[in-house]
Amino acid sequence: MKINVQSLAFKQSVTVLVSISIVFAILFGLGGLRINEKLSQMLLQKGEEISRANVALINNLFSSGKSIGEELSVEIGTQNLGGEELDEFLLHSLTGVRATIPQVVAMVVAFEPGKAPGGVEGEYMRLAYYSGKETSVINGGDYGETKWYKGTKDSLKGQWQEPFIGQFIKEPIVIYTTPIFRTDASGQKEFVGVLCVDISIAFLKDAIASIPISSSGYAVVLSADNTIIAHPKNELTFKSNFASISRSASHKRLVEFENAVDQMKHGLFLGTSVDGQDAAIYFTAMESINWKFLIVWPAEVFMEEQRSVGHMFAFISLCGYFILFVIVLVSMFRVSRPLKAIAAAAGKIGQGDFSAEIPALPGDDEISQLAKSFEDMRQSLQAYFESEKSMDRVKRDLDFSRGIQVGLLPKDESEENTADDRHALAPLLLPAEDIGGDFYDFFKLDNDRLAIVIADVSGKGVPATLLMMVSRIVIRTLAMHVDSVSEIFNETNYELSRRNKDNLFVAMWMGVLNLKTGRVDYVSAGHRPPVIHHKDCSVEFVKGKPNLAMAVMEESRYTQESMTLAPGDSLFLYTDGIIEAENSEGKPFGKFELLKALSECCEHDPAELCKFVKARMDSFVGEARQMDDIAMLAVRYDGEKDNR
Amino acid sequence: MQIVKTQQGGTLTIALDGRLDSLTSPQLESEIQGKLDGVAHLVIDFEKLAYISSAGLRVMLVAQKIMSKQGDMVLKKVCQEVREIFDVTGFSDILTIE
Numbered sequence: 001m002k003i004n005v006q007s008l009a010f011k012q013s014v015t016v017l018v019s020i021s022i023v024f025a026i027l028f029g030l031g032g033l034r035i036n037e038k039l040s041q042m043l044l045q046k047g048e049e050i051s052r053a054n055v056a057l058i059n060n061l062f063s064s065g066k067s068i069g070e071e072l073s074v075e076i077g078t079q080n081l082g083g084e085e086l087d088e089f090l091l092h093s094l095t096g097v098r099a100t101i102p103q104v105v106a107m108v109v110a111f112e113p114g115k116a117p118g119g120v121e122g123e124y125m126r127l128a129y130y131s132g133k134e135t136s137v138i139n140g141g142d143y144g145e146t147k148w149y150k151g152t153k154d155s156l157k158g159q160w161q162e163p164f165i166g167q168f169i170k171e172p173i174v175i176y177t178t179p180i181f182r183t184d185a186s187g188q189k190e191f192v193g194v195l196c197v198d199i200s201i202a203f204l205k206d207a208i209a210s211i212p213i214s215s216s217g218y219a220v221v222l223s224a225d226n227t228i229i230a231h232p233k234n235e236l237t238f239k240s241n242f243a244s245i246s247r248s249a250s251h252k253r254l255v256e257f258e259n260a261v262d263q264m265k266h267g268l269f270l271g272t273s274v275d276g277q278d279a280a281i282y283f284t285a286m287e288s289i290n291w292k293f294l295i296v297w298p299a300e301v302f303m304e305e306q307r308s309v310g311h312m313f314a315f316i317s318l319c320g321y322f323i324l325f326v327i328v329l330v331s332m333f334r335v336s337r338p339l340k341a342i343a344a345a346a347g348k349i350g351q352g353d354f355s356a357e358i359p360a361l362p363g364d365d366e367i368s369q370l371a372k373s374f375e376d377m378r379q380s381l382q383a384y385f386e387s388e389k390s391m392d393r394v395k396r397d398l399d400f401s402r403g404i405q406v407g408l409l410p411k412d413e414s415e416e417n418t419a420d421d422r423h424a425l426a427p428l429l430l431p432a433e434d435i436g437g438d439f440y441d442f443f444k445l446d447n448d449r450l451a452i453v454i455a456d457v458s459g460k461g462v463p464a465t466l467l468m469m470v471s472r473i474v475i476r477t478l479a480m481h482v483d484s485v486s487e488i489f490n491e492t493n494y495e496l497s498r499r500n501k502d503n504l505f506v507a508m509w510m511g512v513l514n515l516k517t518g519r520v521d522y523v524s525a526g527h528r529p530p531v532i533h534h535k536d537c538s539v540e541f542v543k544g545k546p547n548l549a550m551a552v553m554e555e556s557r558y559t560q561e562s563m564t565l566a567p568g569d570s571l572f573l574y575t576d577g578i579i580e581a582e583n584s585e586g587k588p589f590g591k592f593e594l595l596k597a598l599s600e601c602c603e604h605d606p607a608e609l610c611k612f613v614k615a616r617m618d619s620f621v622g623e624a625r626q627m628d629d630i631a632m633l634a635v636r637y638d639g640e641k642d643n644r
Numbered sequence: 645m646q647i648v649k650t651q652q653g654g655t656l657t658i659a660l661d662g663r664l665d666s667l668t669s670p671q672l673e674s675e676i677q678g679k680l681d682g683v684a685h686l687v688i689d690f691e692k693l694a695y696i697s698s699a700g701l702r703v704m705l706v707a708q709k710i711m712s713k714q715g716d717m718v719l720k721k722v723c724q725e726v727r728e729i730f731d732v733t734g735f736s737d738i739l740t741i742e
Contacts, residue, residue: 437698456698458698458699458701458702459666459698459699459702460666460699503702503705503706503709504702505698505701505702505705507698507733525734526732526733526734526735527732527733528732546731546732546733546734547734548733548734548735548737548738549701549733549734549735552705552734552735552738553738576698576732580695580697586694588695627665627666627697628666628697
């Protein structure tokens, strides 16, 4: 299929598609946002589900460890245990606790120098631990300046220490330290040492590795200062700090991450995981120990889901877009194809081939009506020519032309069904004896828009009449489908120019009057400007660029202009037969005489306005013969009832 | 209407006297159609032309179309009234008027 980019079908299709594209773009944008939002929600929900049980388990363990520490420290303090008794107590407690919580691997008591029972001088530290086979107690020392001891002594409160790899137990452990108090004889409470409960967290690695997480996600546990305690990649634990989350994190920085952990307890971030990959990270704070439980989804996987939804959306849109394109194109070609056929047939008729049949079109739309009336014309032409062969050719031509001209043009508004209470309109046609090219036209585009046309086709006889018919039909048809008057003119000119072998041309003025607002959009194609006859009878020519007459050059482009009529104003359209009407001395009536006549007519009825101008012209011309067609069309704009 | 043709080398001057309307236009057209072979410059003298109708404009268009293929065409000494008709119909845009 050859596509003519000048064609109405193509232009309309492009317009429709551009509009659709804009709508699609907006939908895409909104759709994208919505997808992101949904995916985030989904991840947040998933994170919560996976974390809940694990966090509860870990919380439980540490809560138990903590309460064991609190209990035992009180016991050691109040019973004033020392020496063998202390070792016995530690071993007994460790074994007992391990029966239910096997993660507890050691218990340590460290006394303030000189405060140990039994009069031991200096530091005294006893460590009961499980070696993997049995439990035993050994001595320890040099703890006075350690962080765990000093921290507990200074705050006099139980606390969790940062996890580390044990000295005796070579696995990651976390310890809970509690101060030991002794009440002396005078009832004074005194700090005498620290009890530690050591809990192995080696199990965490296996525990988190066994958590099944979809989309290549994995779990990570961070300590209070963001050290990685458990990670599926063992080599990262205790070495990397999750501070790297701040690097190139597009949404939130680490500071914000930490603040959020403090405030929000759980949430979703986009950031960088320790192994340097972009990731979507869900976190939950563990209240018992102030650690964080993280679930990390590599961004690729996250983005992949986002993308696949996007791709599906794009694919569906593209299919829809393509289908729309085809539908629009096909429907537009259906409109324009019969027009082309009619134009081609008109061309043949113009060359004298009256047998060129117009294809009958189904339906009862504007175009099939047009085709039908064109076919009627062709048949009457054919019949006429066949039956009247003996008639003088020129006279026959002219009679025919006049017949068409007078017969075709609507004589009043009832014929076109345009009457309403917002305007009044009247035409007047005075055909000359041997010319047949002037025409006026009026029709409604919709309830509120009235199109008015006046035109003068150069030349005379059948060719001029046919050009007039074709112009009128093309204008009418295009006006039903194209909003802009200039575009109607561009298109009509193109169609007329292409087949114009006789170098005929059409001077035309067309305006579209908006009956609601009084606004008139108009274009002149080499036609004299109409006169505005104001309510107060003042007059002026409509301003604007004349442009080139139609059918002269294919590529002519027409400039559209607009003006606004006030209620009570009239537009007086006329062909140059009035201006050029001459009296017996060869002096033309002229445009100033026309203007003068209109200014002196204070009659606002359109029919009377036309009659008045005709009377003035008749009295000027006198007995001289009318050389050219004269067409007039007067329209009075009344406006909406409420605004009058 | 009187038509006076003067040939000087490749330049043909056509002087018009009277009115160029639907009655007289065929006369001018017959002087142009098929008779401009070898003409590189066509000058149409409008000095004594008082009126041009749309039929006359058509002949100008025919001449312009022929001449734009083989040379140029100039309209000279166009009076105010005729000039206005060229302007109103937009023909001043496609014709060379001096």
